[in-house]
Amino acid sequence: MSLKLSEEDIFLFHQGTNYESHSMLGCHRIKYKQEEGYRFVVWAPHASAVSVAGDFNDWDWESHSLSRLNDTGLWGNFFKDVPSGAAYKYAIKNENGWSGLKADPFARQSELKPATASITPFDSEEYNWKDQDWQKKKKLKPSYETPINIYEVHFGTWKQKEDGSHYTYEEMADLLIPYVKEMGYTHIELMPLAEHPFDLSWGYQITGYFSVTSRFGTPNQFKFFVDQCHQAGIGVIMDWVPGHFCKDDHGLRMFDGQPLFEYADEQKAEKPSWGTLTFDFGRPEIQSFLVSNAIFWLKDCHVDGIRVDAVASMLYLNFDRKDAPDKLYNSYGGEENLEALAFLRKLNEAVFAYDEHVLMMAEDSSDVPLVTSPTYTGGLGFNYKWNMGWMNDMLKYMEYDSYYRKWHHNLLTFSFMYTFSENFVLPLSHDEVVHGKKALVNKMPGDQWQQFAQLRLLYGYKMAHPGKKLLFMGGEFGQYAEWKDQEGLDWLLLDYPLHAAMKKYVSSLNHLYKNESALHELDHDEKGFEWVDPHNSEQSIIVFQRNSKTQKDQLIIVCNFTPAVHYDYKIGVSQPGTYEEIFNSDAAAYGGSDQLNGKEHFSFPEQWHSRPQHIRIKVPPFAVCVFKQTKSDRRKEEESS
Structure with a gap:
């Protein structure tokens, strides 16, 4: 084997246990045979030929060809004439001819949309981290006993410039971090920042899993943002989407002309209501790809936790097939996706082997038990789960006129029947303020004063209830409108007394939660x-x-x-x-x-x-x-x- 690739790394990749496969595959600047240049390695087992096309060779599909490295689908080569910061894609040929140009699944940087090419790494891509004190501090005490109060943020719409353009990662560090610290939150949760082609997917339909979106700057600028959060004492959680991916031509779909990242069985692959494809969780190389991606965000980008999106969609074969005439069943006759269950256990075992202090949070609406129990006891191995039942019950309860609530008292108290069955996070997330569901304050009945009073009550009850906390941006000052996913928050509302008072209330409540050990120390006991x-x-x-x-x-x-x-x-x-x-x-x-x-x-x-x-x-x-x-x-x- 050439190109300075380890036989062991290759073996583990194909075994599904190379958890840093991003260090092997993709584009990397190396010194090879005394020459500086770029090594390209891609997995395309159904291909008959692969080459690198880019702006450096006028997008010639044949001039920079890759060699087959093994009989299990790895292709690679070393080029000294490829510059840093160059746009490139893989041109892939199979038995039917050239199948098209594909972005690099392991690329670390991508072009700004609507362009879709990958970018070769810049010469000086290493970032000098200054968050050593934070890394030591977060290991002093188990997270279960510490306050975790999360501010959920969509990076592009928290605040925008006057002309509607976005703030960069560095600019947001100067704006968002002081605000979060002043408000008393402990963590920022970022809706997905992996590269995605469509703004209105909110980042949940991804093409570049290892590529920090270029909408707001470079990978190093994103690392600067995380670093500044840590230096300010704020943790960072990243939304992560291993359940499905989008169908855009330059992405993972039919990567080498045949199903590769997705299931070959179309019924298992398709998620009709989302228009996306499900990863083939049973394929070892996909396991290496996804677990490596989680490790990448934790190790390379220093995020403190991962919120795994749409876990229920992974757990059930018929999750998005309710009206399908023919149901899918596993080998035991059940509807659980056994491969996805095994993958999630492998994921959590690998993550906690890397760092036992990571926050692994399941956004799971299912009633599968033991989500936050260790894998060796039969659990899925997460350490936190979103309490979707509490959220649904409480919002339903609060929408009743107060006179009728006495007949629905069980909605208020039922959560205490199961609150210690898992390690729960109590979420009031972006999903509750979109698609006609109304803003939180507008869910409250009564006149304006009553609406704000009841919103304060809801927040106070949530803060006193066992479990860690999460609130979506805008909720802290009682934004009237639903979340507008292409515009900034309605900050002008802070000129009005009730909204300014609500912001002050949430800040006081957050600090109370941090300062009173009874509100967080035995959350799961x-x-x-x-x-x-x-x-x-x-x-x-x-x-x-x-x-x-x-x-x-x-x-x-x-x-x-x-x-x-x-x-x-x-x-x-x-x-x-x-x-x-x-x-x-x-x-x-x-x-x-x-x-x-x-x-x-x-x-x-x-x-x-x-x-x-x-x-x-x-x-x-x-x-x-x-x-x-x-x-x-x-x-x-x-x-x-």
Whole structure:
């Protein structure tokens, strides 16, 4: 074997276990036989000839031909006359003749759309990272015990320039990172930034999996953005799409003239409602390709986590075939895609072998159990799962007029029946504010004041509920319009008092979440949560307690889902002493009616809610309030015991 390729790397690629295959395939600048130049390697087993065509050879389909390197489909060659930054594609010939020009599946950079060629790496492509302190800090404590509060961002529409053009990765570092830090978020989740041809796919239909989109700059500029996030103490999560890919001619579809990256069986390959193709998860080389891509984002780009998109679409053979006359079944007679299940387990094992501190989040709407359990116990091996059930139930509940909520109380409380079955993230994502679903604030019933009050209540309840958190951009200031996927957010709304107050509220809520260990330390442990009163459906009030590892940090959460104000409302408490209201979503500063509680609430030695003591409070309208014990009464505690 020539071209400085390792026989072991090639063997592992074809075995499905080369998890850094991007270091072997694609275009790389190397020194070969004392000459500097570019090595091109591509996998095209059905090809009879392959060459590199580009602007350096006037797109000649034959002048820079590749040689067959093995009998399993690898082609490669070394050229010293190819310049850096040159556009290129692979010209692929098969038994039917020339099949066309294809972008490099392993390219690190692509042309700016609508151009579709890959770009040869620049001579000085190495980036000098300065995030060593961040990398050390995130390993000090398990993520399960730390605050994770995610701000979901679409890079092209968070904010745009006056002429409608995009900010670059470097410019966004100066704008977005200080905003996220000020607001109190811990992580930014970026909707897919792999190269994609169509803006309105939002990045979920990809052609260049290893190519950071050129819409906003170069790969090194993207790395600068991630580096700056880390230096500011902000983690970065990347949306990743291993379930399907688009059909554009220059992409992966029919790559060498026959199905290669997709299933050969058209029924298994097609996703009709999305107009995309499913990866062939059973093919070893596809496993190497996809796992390597995940490792690439983690290792080369230093992202801290990966949110795996549309997991349910991968798990079921008939996910997008509900109306198909003939169902697909696996070898055991079930509808699960056994190859996809095996792939996801392999993916997570490989990722956590690389770095056990990575966040691997499944965006999964299925009811498959053990998604966040280790693979050795039969689980899929993720460490987090989006709680789509909580999201659907809560938005349905909040859309009811408050008078009718008492008949739907189960939607409010049902999530606690399963909240510790997985390690959940509570998402209010972009999917909930598009396609006629209305913006979050517009889902709330009532007049404008009531809408904002109920949105504050929803956010407060989410923050107090066990699980990590996620909110899509614009939700933090109550944007009225659905997400406009080609325009910037409506920042002018911050000139209006209710929107400015909502932004202030979300910032205060985020900082409360970070500062109070009871709101995050035992998110995935049953000891972190206790019901005080889940049964008051008539008044649509729930009360619960969040615990940390330290008893003094316990919090009592009161949520009122109606506009009624209740005075001398009794709340059972376990410990005698003095309790203080440390947070109230009805504060005037947040746009509320300022129905606040005083600082000191002495407990009374009368049993309530099956607890030996109680406090008496004022319950504000459409609000969440948080109480914390400030002084304990040892004498009363001894009497109670």
